[in-house]
Amino acid sequence: MKEIVIASKNAGKVAEIAAALQHLPVRIVSLAELGDVPEAVENGADFSENALIKARFYAASTGKACLADDSGLEVDALGGEPGVYSARYAGETATDAQNNAKLLTKLKGVADEKRTARFRCVLAFVDTDKQTITAQGVCEGEILAAARGAGGFGYDPLFYIPALGQTLAEISIAEKNTISHRGAALRNIAEKLAGYLQ
Template sequence: MKRIVIATKNPGKAKEFKTLFAKYDMNAVSLPELSREIEDIDETGTTFEENAALKAEQIAKLLQTPVLADDSGLEIDALDGRPGVFSARYAGEPKDDMKNIDKVLDELQHIEDADRTARFVCVLAVSIPGESTLFKKGYCEGRIADTQAGDNGFGYDPIFIPNGYTETMAQLSPDEKNRISHRRNAIRQLEDWVKNFGKQMR
């Protein structure tokens, strides 16, 4: 069985990727499962693609093995795409989900409901030593609620209402959220590549 490293310490993310790669007889290993500790990579890029590539390429070079990394965030049209790549630390250091949400709601307090359109974005980068980095992108379109609701999510989930729903992402069941999430949509984009890559690696 061939191996690919998933550049995350988040067990939820790791589980999604493990499920995908297992279907093609590939072993996906998250950073905490490695026999050596990998220091956090500074996300100094100005786009999701740049940040995902930084993580994937640096770790792939270090380990000399295929690596998948992701970068994701929230884009709000009325805020010209903010918080974007700064989603995790929009309200400053240290990162605080509640402060980030409060800042977004404050900035949108005079924005009409029809103009509160937004989307979650996830970019996946796959780096294989000696090859060009592969990118796949997934979205979840929706709008920003007036107030927080729900306890099932994290980040901006309590104020994000996906298109076709009346509840926030944090009010949905984990299974329903994962079915429509930006990360799941990015993984779907990656599936054909995984299928072919698995064949090539056998």
């Protein structure tokens, strides 16, 4: 049974990852269970770099295998912004509402057909011997001019999926997990880990 530390204290995220890996011979541990672990400095240029920085840092800090993720929104008309700054787009302590407001301001006057965007999630697994596995998932959509729906979080109320005719904030969590960037990345990493752990 392999012990894997999830580089997050977010109980919801840890539970989601644990559920995706439940068929593997692993024991999932949250960073929150390990007491006072210093925080990794996420200064990578993209999601892959940040996920690897976190996975390597926490594997070294805890002496255990670690799985880390980094994810966010990439808007084509803004050259990939907010990207790695998705959670703090409107400032270090910005709320979801402030980040959404900044995004809408920056997209003012951009034609509907040019508002294409994607959510990207990169997962990085680093073992105690420094062996590394990465996987990613992408969810394509468009940014609306006004929020729709009461579910989800972050940019979900603005992120419209044309094939569904709904935003991520208008669909159920179960439906979101089948199409989301994190869901796709988790399925990819679970497949790779299954082979690796054999």
